[in-house]
Amino acid sequence: MSTGQLPGAAGLDPTAPTPSATSSAPSSAPPAGRAPGNRGPRSGDDHEPRASGRALFERLGQRYGTLVILAGLFAYFTLRTEGGTFATVDNLSSILQSSAVLAIVAAGLTLVLVIGAFDLSIAGTMVLATLLSAQVAVDTGSTDAGILVAVGVAGGVGLVNGIVVTVLRVPPFIGTLAMGLFILVGFQQKITPEGTVSLGLPANFGEWGQGSVGGVRYTVLIALGVLVLLHLVLRHTVVGRHMYAVGSGPEAARLAGIRVDLVRVAAFTVCGLCCGLAGFLTASTFGLGSAQAGGTLLLDAFTACFIGASILVIGRFHILGTAIGVLTLGMLTNGLTLTGWSSDDVPIIKGIVLIVAVAAAGLLRRR
Amino acid sequence: MGPSVAVAGLGRSFPGVRALHDVSIAFAPGTVHGLVGENGAGKSTLIKILAGAQRPDEGSVLVDGAKVRFSSPLESSRRGLAFIHQEPNLVDDLTVAENVLLGSRDALRLRSLVDRPAMHRRYRELVAPLGLEVDPRTLVSELGIADQTLVAVARALHRQAHFLVFDEPTAALSDLESERLFRIIGELADGGRSVVYVSHRLHEIFRLTTTVSVLRDGELVTTLPTADVGDRRSLVGLILGGAERPAVDDRRAPVPVAPGTAPLLETVGLGDGAKVHDVSLRLLPGRITGMAGLVGAGRTELAAMLCGASRPVTGEVRLVGSPMRFRSPRAAIRAGVALVPEDRRHLGTLGDLDVRENLTMPFLGRFALARVLPVLDRRRERRWADGAVDRLSIKISGLDQSIRLLSGGNQQKVIVSRWVGAGARVFVFDEPTQGVDVGARAEIYAVMRELAADGAAILMISSDVEEVVAQSDEVLVMREGRLVAHLHDPTEAAVLDAFYDHDEPVQARPAPARPSPAQPSGS
Known part of the structure; x- marks a missing residue:
């Protein structure tokens, strides 16, 4: 069986320069009056975006509505804290620091959401990585070994998720749920029956999580690096574009020549790797591996991504939006604490703000 | 006679576009009233207002x-x-x-939720006059579109609709x-109801309607008795207005086959074990091969x-003589074979993405910055996309426009453009002009001809017998998964003749061009 190609025709060469002089428009095209770029609509035939005030307001509202609300929150917190302590460099770096781990996980999750799937195993994977990195570091005396194993296994979990979804055709919701909430939890208990690993960690274990360079914490830099990298991937690479295509319609994507299964597996694997990295960094930051490290990570990550989908590019998940979502959550938690809300109220307020922020973007969308 | 429905001075705008303006139409009971216009002319907005799904800015119903x-x-x-x-x-x-x-309201009265026999009885009463013979317990998902349409009519009748719109x-x-x-x-019209018939198929308008x-x-050009319209060209002229009238009815001049021309794509005994059996065909470069058949024929x-x-x-399947086994659409695309699917919305376009992304998807790798770097050179991509839009005169407001917002015809052009860019040499069009308005239809035919003129081999699957005969060089007819006819000099009569099994008991056969309505349903 050969993989023969058909002879191409110069007239249809896609990579040839394309000035309109060589365009061979069909003979039945509308006559003169058509602008050379033909982007202009035929008289009244197309929807000519007229700058009506109301339309402009609505469009801007869609894109920036949520941001405006966030800015409002920022102002509120600044005003309500004594001496504006909310907005000090110290406090803001504290927000960044506490958001770093979430940012890494949410970035990985963004990819999975882009392809139209869910990953409910992110918290489980992260916790597994936390425990593994600490346990391996203790057992081998090497932090690096801990990192490698943690990230490697987490990536493996992601890979398995991907295979379960593509080859076994299990719906992602169920597959990752089973993985994250049952299977991984079981493994966590096997690895660390006591639930924590804190004794015998190598001396340099906490370096990545607690150290800083030039006044900026390593964790923040790493988070930034992950965000930038994944942003590049989603927006500027072929794979990223393919991910959006798969999310738009897997069958249409397949017919367009995309290797849908490969793309899916890639997304899940990268998400797993991110959780692995986040897991190690958490252990490193606190100097111990704990099964409780997950906290509200699962929901926080989804929240951050969904806030992101209501900003700037409505309806699409994207890294920049996710980053803003993460910062929002960090800002909320921090600000609410500083302005005297009790820790029981924080989740309630978080939920309300999330609903309001997303609804604001939705309300302004045309019915 | 049922109540009459009319719209007066109806107007509706959306941001940036005036969808309807000062439209007044009176729909008379007992008639079939045609509604025609290009996509974007305002037909669907008018219907949505009548259906209560949109509210008018001006005027009233x-x-x-x-x-x-x-x-x-x-x-x-x-x-x-009621709207179908x-x-x-x-x-x-x-x-x-x-x-x-x-x-x-009947549902409660008949206690239909509980009283199945009563429900089924009432169902049978409603569908009998429609000639629908489907067991009441059948799930809708098991029915074909034709029967589903009749179920929708039955539902409308049950709700005592006096005004039915068929879109x-x-x-x-x-x-x-x-x-x-x-x-x-x-029969609905004869029974005193008001029927509105919206269609791009002008021969149906002439056939069914008394007023159009x-x-x-967004504006009403005119309402007049169908009999006064004249012929197809006049109606097309009214629809398009002053713009150059496309040659919709231009038959394709048959392209001669140079002797010994090798087929670009051929099949030998192809079958999928279910719907398609033993199909052998050849697609020659520069030729448009039409494929006709009833719905369900396996095309x-x-x-x-x-x-x-x-x-x-x-x-x-053989490509330029060599047997090919395509493991995936990706493999076929690399070999230069492209499909323009029937289901444009779900399988053709990538709905969430914009025009540019839809155009370049299959060959994004070409815009990589460097051999090894998978990073895209978006400027080069835009430039190519601009060229593609120009080449096929695709009407968009910008490359970043969501592809969903384009008309059917323009979406189709995007998909074709995409395959041209991917270097396809064999194009399979499945119902390319379905849901496409008159003006765009002609443009799509022109695109196909241009592709053929450039040496591509084209297979055009179409349920529109007129279209398939007018636009193809030769016509294949499929029936129940097999090729039953290969017409080198296709005529509508010959195609229709090939649709029906000659071994079936002889029915009263009218002139082949218009099959009698008395024939039993089913395809």
Whole structure:
């Protein structure tokens, strides 16, 4: 069986320069009056975006509505804290620091959401990585070994998720749920029956999580690096574009020549790797591996991504939006604490703000 | 005679576009009233307002001369207005009886939810005159579009609709099924109801309607008796206005085959073990081969095998003489075979993405910054996309426009453009002009001809016999998964003749061009 190609025709060469002089428009095209770029609509035939005030307001509202609300929150917190302590460099770096781990996980999750799937195993994977990195570091005396194993296994979990979804055709919701909430939890208990690993960690274990360079914490830099990298991937690479295509319609994507299964597996694997990295960094930051490290990570990550989908590019998940979502959550938690809300109220307020922020973007969308 | 419905001075705008302006039409009971116009002319907005799904900015809807205001589709339905779309709005997971009866006030009265026999009895009463012989317990999802359409009609009748709007109902119907529908529409009108028929198929407008209204750019051009319109060209002229009238009816001048020309793509005994059996065909470069057949004949399934979307069970596909086994559409695309699918919305376009992304998807790698770097050079991509848009005169407001917002014809052009860019040499068009308006239709034909002129081999699958005969150099006819005819000098009569099995008991055969409505349904 050969993989023969058909002879191409110069007239249809896609990579040839394309000035309109060589365009061979069909003979039945509308006559003169058509602008050379033909982007202009035929008289009244197309929807000519007229700058009506109301339309402009609505469009801007869609894109920036949520941001405006966030800015409002920022102002509120600044005003309500004594001496504006909310907005000090110290406090803001504290927000960044506490958001770093979430940012890494949410970035990985963004990819999975882009392809139209869910990953409910992110918290489980992260916790597994936390425990593994600490346990391996203790057992081998090497932090690096801990990192490698943690990230490697987490990536493996992601890979398995991907295979379960593509080859076994299990719906992602169920597959990752089973993985994250049952299977991984079981493994966590096997690895660390006591639930924590804190004794015998190598001396340099906490370096990545607690150290800083030039006044900026390593964790923040790493988070930034992950965000930038994944942003590049989603927006500027072929794979990223393919991910959006798969999310738009897997069958249409397949017919367009995309290797849908490969793309899916890639997304899940990268998400797993991110959780692995986040897991190690958490252990490193606190100097111990704990099964409780997950906290509200699962929901926080989804929240951050969904806030992101209501900003700037409505309806699409994207890294920049996710980053803003993460910062929002960090800002909320921090600000609410500083302005005297009790820790029981924080989740309630978080939920309300999330609903309001997303609804604001939705309300302004045309019915 | 039922109540009359009319619209007066109707207007509706959306941000940036005036969809309707000062439209006044009176729909007379007992008639079939045609509504025509290009995509974007305002037909669907008008229908949505009548259906209560949109509210007008100006003007009003009148029922029996009294202004009514529909605040929801439910109110419109209660007032006796019913709407039957190309894809009928039925609930797939419920039975046909439930679809017909549920949601109406009757449901409670008959205690239909509990009293199945009564429900089934009432169902049978409603569908008998429509000639629908489907067991009431059948799930809607098991029915074909033709029967679903009739179920939708039955539902409308059950709700005592006196005003029925049919929106492009025959797009997915075979000729036989369409005939059945036409008969029912005639009976509805004879029974004093008001029928509005919206379609791009002008021959149906001439056939069915007594009055026709033409919309253009949101305004009413005219309403006049169909008999006064003249011929197709006049109607097309009204629809398009001053713009150059495309040669819709231009028959393609037959392209001679140079002797010894090797086929670009051929199949030998191709079959998928289910819908397609033993198909052998050859697609020659520079030729447009039409494929006609009734709905369900297996043409789409054949196309899927040609383009790598499904694997053949028997036979083989040969590309320039060499046998090929496409493992996936990706493999077929690399080999230069492209599919323009029938289901444009779900399988053709990547709905969430914009025009540029749809254009370049199959060959994004070409825009990589460097051999090893998978990072995209977006500027080069934009430049290519700009060129593609120009080449095919695709009407967009910008490369970043969501592809969903484009008209059917322009979406189709994007998909074709995409394959041209991917270097396709064999194009399989599956119902390329379905749901495409008159002006764009001609442009698509022109694109196909241009591709052929450039040496591509084209297979055009179409249920529109007129279209397939006018636009192809030769016509293949499929029936029940097999090729039953290969017409080198195709005529509509010959194609229609090939549709019917000659071994079937002889029916009263009218002139082949117009199959008699008395023939039993089913395809």
